[in-house]
Amino acid sequence: MLEFPDMRLGTVIGRITLSQTVPSLRGARWLIVSPFTREHFQRGTETPPGMSKEPSLIAYDDLGGGLGQTIGFVEGREAAMPFAERTPIDAINAALVDEIFYNPAS
Secondary structure (H helix, E strand, O other), X not given: OOOOOOEEEEEEEEXXXXXXXXXXXXXXXXXXXXXXXXXXXXXXOOOOOOOOOOOOEEEEEOOOOOOOOEEEEEEHHHHHOOOOOOOOOOEEEEEEEOOOOOOOOO
16 A cells, blocks of 8 residues: 655745755755644634744755745655655655635534
8 A cells, every 4th residue: 555645734934055065965945944733724714923833844945935935845754755866855845835725614
């Protein structure tokens, strides 16, 4: 049975520039992401103020995610799958999210 990695959502809260990196990651873009928590979805369309209580993470970005944008990211071994050679990646931006529609059953 095939298992697919879980994609999580988060908000881009910053970017990182590296002065040195492994050759396969030269010129890469890196985002600081504040992951969404259950609270983000329980509030319906109202966005909670501030960052989530979960620790922020660094994600490789090849899609052009911008500050304040909601992205979908994948963590773990699956994050390195798009690369031809072994690459030290723990999280990757997998989607740029335009809108979230969530209406929890009351």
